[in-house]
Amino acid sequence: MIDCIVIGGGAGGLAAAIEIKRLGHNVLLIEREDKLGGILNQCIHNGFGLEIFKEEYTGPEYADKYIKLFLREKINYLIDTTVIDLYKEEDIFIVKTSSETLGIREYKSKSICLSTGSYERTRGQISIPGDRPYGVITAGSAQRYINIDGYMTGKRVFILGSGDIGLIMARRMTLEGAKVLGVAEIMPYSNGLNRNIVQCLNDFDIPLYLSHTVTNIKADDSNHLKEIRVMKVDDSFNVIKDTEIDFQVDTLLLSVGLIPDIILLDQLDVEIDPLTKSVKVDQSNQTSIEGLFVCGNALQIHDLVDNVSKESQRTGKAIDLYLRNTNHSNKKISFIPGVNIAYLTPQYIDFSNPNEKVVVSFRPKKKIEKSLLKVIQNDRIVYEKKKMFLLPAEMETIELDILHFDENQPITLELEVIS
Amino acid sequence: MYDYIIIGAGVIGSAVARELSKYQVKVLCLEKENDVANVQTLANSAIIHAGHNPEPGSLKARLSLWGNLLYDDLERELNIPLLRTGAFVVAHGKEEEKDLDKYVKICKENKVPGYQLLSGQQARKIERNLAGSITKVLSLPSTKVTNPWEVAFALMENAIENGVKLKLNHRVTKIIKENDFYLVEVNHHINFKTKNIINAGGVASDDIGQMIEIPPFKIKGRKGEYYVLDKRNIGFINHVIYPLPSERGKGVLLTPQVHGEILIGPSSEFVDDKHQASTTQKGLEYVKEHSKELAKNIPYNQIIRSFAGIRSTSTYDDFYIQESKYNKGFYYLGGIESPGLTAAPAIAKYLINDVIGVQNHYLINNQFKPYRKAKVEFHRLPLNDQKRLLEIEPKYGKIICKCEKITEKEIIDAIHGLLGTHTIKGIKKRVRAGAGICQGGYCEEKVMKILARELNLDPLDIIYDKDNSKLFLSESKVEK
Numbered sequence: 001m002i003d004c005i006v007i008g009g010g011a012g013g014l015a016a017a018i019e020i021k022r023l024g025h026n027v028l029l030i031e032r033e034d035k036l037g038g039i040l041n042q043c044i045h046n047g048f049g050l051e052i053f054k055e056e057y058t059g060p061e062y063a064d065k066y067i068k069l070f071l072r073e074k075i076n077y078l079i080d081t082t083v084i085d086l087y088k089e090e091d092i093f094i095v096k097t098s099s100e101t102l103g104i105r106e107y108k109s110k111s112i113c114l115s116t117g118s119y120e121r122t123r124g125q126i127s128i129p130g131d132r133p134y135g136v137i138t139a140g141s142a143q144r145y146i147n148i149d150g151y152m153t154g155k156r157v158f159i160l161g162s163g164d165i166g167l168i169m170a171r172r173m174t175l176e177g178a179k180v181l182g183v184a185e186i187m188p189y190s191n192g193l194n195r196n197i198v199q200c201l202n203d204f205d206i207p208l209y210l211s212h213t214v215t216n217i218k219a220d221d222s223n224h225l226k227e228i229r230v231m232k233v234d235d236s237f238n239v240i241k242d243t244e245i246d247f248q249v250d251t252l253l254l255s256v257g258l259i260p261d262i263i264l265l266d267q268l269d270v271e272i273d274p275l276t277k278s279v280k281v282d283q284s285n286q287t288s289i290e291g292l293f294v295c296g297n298a299l300q301i302h303d304l305v306d307n308v309s310k311e312s313q314r315t316g317k318a319i320d321l322y323l324r325n326t327n328h329s330n331k332k333i334s335f336i337p338g339v340n341i342a343y344l345t346p347q348y349i350d351f352s353n354p355n356e357k358v359v360v361s362f363r364p365k366k367k368i369e370k371s372l373l374k375v376i377q378n379d380r381i382v383y384e385k386k387k388m389f390l391l392p393a394e395m396e397t398i399e400l401d402i403l404h405f406d407e408n409q410p411i412t413l414e415l416e417v418i419s
Numbered sequence: 420m421y422d423y424i425i426i427g428a429g430v431i432g433s434a435v436a437r438e439l440s441k442y443q444v445k446v447l448c449l450e451k452e453n454d455v456a457n458v459q460t461l462a463n464s465a466i467i468h469a470g471h472n473p474e475p476g477s478l479k480a481r482l483s484l485w486g487n488l489l490y491d492d493l494e495r496e497l498n499i500p501l502l503r504t505g506a507f508v509v510a511h512g513k514e515e516e517k518d519l520d521k522y523v524k525i526c527k528e529n530k531v532p533g534y535q536l537l538s539g540q541q542a543r544k545i546e547r548n549l550a551g552s553i554t555k556v557l558s559l560p561s562t563k564v565t566n567p568w569e570v571a572f573a574l575m576e577n578a579i580e581n582g583v584k585l586k587l588n589h590r591v592t593k594i595i596k597e598n599d600f601y602l603v604e605v606n607h608h609i610n611f612k613t614k615n616i617i618n619a620g621g622v623a624s625d626d627i628g629q630m631i632e633i634p635p636f637k638i639k640g641r642k643g644e645y646y647v648l649d650k651r652n653i654g655f656i657n658h659v660i661y662p663l664p665s666e667r668g669k670g671v672l673l674t675p676q677v678h679g680e681i682l683i684g685p686s687s688e689f690v691d692d693k694h695q696a697s698t699t700q701k702g703l704e705y706v707k708e709h710s711k712e713l714a715k716n717i718p719y720n721q722i723i724r725s726f727a728g729i730r731s732t733s734t735y736d737d738f739y740i741q742e743s744k745y746n747k748g749f750y751y752l753g754g755i756e757s758p759g760l761t762a763a764p765a766i767a768k769y770l771i772n773d774v775i776g777v778q779n780h781y782l783i784n785n786q787f788k789p790y791r792k793a794k795v796e797f798h799r800l801p802l803n804d805q806k807r808l809l810e811i812e813p814k815y816g817k818i819i820c821k822c823e824k825i826t827e828k829e830i831i832d833a834i835h836g837l838l839g840t841h842t843i844k845g846i847k848k849r850v851r852a853g854a855g856i857c858q859g860g861y862c863e864e865k866v867m868k869i870l871a872r873e874l875n876l877d878p879l880d881i882i883y884d885k886d887n888s889k890l891f892l893s894e895s896k897v898e899k
């Protein structure tokens with residue numbers, strides 16, 4: 001019997017597996033691709049590791065650091081192996097895998113750490129009208145084509161959405177000789193990190209069209225992208241007449257958001273959070289199903305890989321505690337996103353295990369210059385802190401001391417705007 | 420010299436090809452696209468209608484009722500997927516209930532099997548998400564759903580196995596009538612000789628007619644736009660849900676699909692350019708607005724795709740299935756809009772047996788093989804079968820499209836099958852790689868590499884769908 005099966009060998013899975021193994025458990029990590037490292041492998045720009053290693057690395061370098069640590073721990077792992085089914089029978093998880101070399105196998109485990117990352121929202125999900133040519137692709141797919149396979153989809157590029165991958169790709173395609181004509185963002189502010197706006201757009205004179213969106217797509221005779229139409233939107237995202245700008249482009253990159261990939265949990269009756277589009281967890285990142293833990297982008301979309309590593313390491317520690325403690329009492333109370341909070345994790349606080357600090361991650365609903373962050377229980381402010389320059393694009397974390405709370409009442413986090 | 424040339428390899432051309440292959444005739448099917456089922460047959464609701472709509476006595480009524488029955492044979496012989504959903508035509512309030520009675524009458528005259536009236540409450544017991552405002556429902560248990568591309572592929576593959584020739588990328592550009600045969604010009608330079616022509620050109624059937632005469636009808640393209648709901652909403656509704664039909668057609672529907680998605684749509688709008696199946700803001704909004712009348716809490720946030728199709732509505736208000744009045748041996752299949760998919764197998768039989776009377780001129784093909792082996796959908800098989808197959812073919816173990824659990828072996832088979840393919844879209848049509856929630860985000864690159872390897876092509880030559888719709892412009896860092 002395996003103590004923990006870690007599903008996914010990206011930044012999250014690696015950090016969690018290393019921690020669980022170091023704490024004395026036997027671990028099996030399963031990765032679908034033919035190498036470890038996950039999405040980091042295609043992120044050849046730098047900016048990774050500043051928080052953890054105090055030094056800037058590229059994605060593959062950062063991945064390499066962790067892969068070396070992982071290999072040193074002699075952790076069992078499978079690559080080129082896809083988990084096709086995950087279910088629980090009594091107290092045991094059954095993980096069904098498929099691969100060319102081993103065929104279909106089943107593994108049994110006491111716990112699961114799901115770190116399957118996220119997938120990109122596509123044109124279909126935002127329903128851009130028009131023709132359906134080739135050349136409208138997600139920024140991540142284009143990144144893989146350029147950085148791993150060495151192919152350019154086109155030379156005249158427009159980008160919809162100012163997510164970080166889109167911004168990075170604006171610079172990347174420019175450096176590869178393409179002309180990036182602009183980035184349109186439907187919100188009145190960018191959705192990417194500020195440093196990426198500066199380093200990827202401003203430094204290359206690429207215009208950012210805030211409060212704009214793509215309203216039509218045209219194909220040429222061979223069904224390749226020929227032209228897009230960009231229009232301004234009002235406060236309720238309705239397009240404003242007579243604001244059309246047409247761009248002749250052969251590539252439209254979509255950087256319109258990532259969604260946690262928890263498709264594997266479909267068979268399990270897990271409690272879902274519509275705000276994170278992932279599962280609800282307590283401070284150990286344990287879901288409503290005992291022994292099932294989720295971390296990394298599968299839990300919530302992170303801006304920085306360093307935060308994924310930290311969160312996953314914490315999850316590893318929690319899994320250790322879970323495996324040691326066979327007597328799992330349950331004293332969960334809700335942790336609720338209040339005024340001006342777009343989402344938060346954890347969604348529950350478990351009081352049966354009060355020796356750890358609770359690390360809370362959240363994003364504000366809008367850009368807020370000056371605010372008072374309050375944690376409230378029973379109309380009582382338990383924690384309060386001034387926060388400056390909050391952006392939806394930047395995840396915030398705070399630490400709470402569990403001892404300051406009453407075990408029976410829900411807790412709310414809110415942001416009060418002050419001037 | 421061919422006995423028959425079929426123009427068009429949609430579901431109609433394919434059904435006709437198979438029906439003809441039951442005789443000792445030399446048949447060629449010419450298709451302008453680089454794949455079967457690329458136009459009307461690509462983008463429709465996939466419903467095998469029960470027959471509550473067409474005017475009693477019309478060809479549409481007769482052939483769709485018969486076609487509906489024949490699908491059970493196709494399922495058995497060709498292993499096409501069929502979902503026996505049944506359908507609900509819903510009425511809101513007294514006025515609409517009166518209209519519903521009109522359709523009960525049509526059902527009676529058309530002899531629609533098993534139709535029945537239910538109260539709103541009764542219907543909601545069966546379909547819990549039906550809108551609360553629905554007061555009465557006409558239930559049509561014989562309604563089914565299929566996968567139209569798979570139907571066309573199955574018919575055409577079986578036709579090819581029985582001797583029909585298919586040529587893709589062959590656009591008919593001119594037809595010349597000689598004394599007792601026709602010269603069919605393709606792509607402006609190749610000519611084929613044939614005794615008879617069957618015009619199954621869909622929205623282009625009037626233009627093809629125009630090549631030899633003034634056609635007896637004109638096609639007025641009517642666009643239908645759709646949303647696709649992710650398959651994780653399977654069970655949200657289990658019947659096809661129709662509003663009351665109007666002069667615009669059957670209206671915006673909710674339709675469960677064979678692989679678990681739910682279609683929302685179509686809209687209905689006459690268009691100037693019948694070859695332009697693009698979606699529009701207006702059309703998509705129309706679909707959203709009107710679908711709200713059918714069910715409560717439709718999860719619009721789970722939409723994974725939208726698309727449009729153009730119906731070949733004609734100025735003749737029925738299917739036009741006749742020999743030309745001026746040119747013997749030239750046969751029209753015109754105005755084959757909905758329920759054309761439903762009627763397809765019946766249309767083929769009617770044309771071949773009643774209109775043409777092939778049996779009077781040619782011998783039966785004793786070698787005709789009616790069966791087509793089911794294609795392997797690996798992850799729908801029981802574990803034992805999977806293990807057995809894996810021993811022979813380890814590539815069934817390699818998952819390429821993780822949303823739909825499509826394996827490398829299935830993709831390789833699609834590339835080298837009877838109706839092989841060399842395009843990303845062709846793979847998606849055959850095995851569904853890229854049809855799931857990530858829409859190819861994970862697997863398009865992998866499919867591209869398998870295509871390149873299997874067909875011995877440079878990735879720079881891999882195309883998306885139409886020839887020249889290349890994925891890549893160049894290698895990076897290389898000036899060309």
Ligand SMILES: Cc1cc2nc3c(=O)[nH]c(=O)nc-3n(C[C@H](O)[C@H](O)[C@H](O)COP(=O)(O)OP(=O)(O)OC[C@H]3O[C@@H](n4cnc5c(N)ncnc54)[C@H](O)[C@@H]3O)c2cc1C
Nearest residue numbers: 427429431451459460463464466591621643758759760761
């Ligand atoms: C929005 C919509 C919804 C529908 N819903 C349903 C439904 O739910 N149930 C139902 O029963 N029916 C439905 N239908 C109708 C059904 O899809 C059609 O009746 C059926 O697909 C028609 O098949 P076809 O072969 O005639 O046309 P097509 O599939 O369009 O085939 C015609 C073929 O001819 C080829 N061609 C044209 N010109 C030339 C040329 N010069 N040379 C060579 N080849 C040529 C074209 O490329 C094409 O492949 C719907 C249709 C639409 C558009």
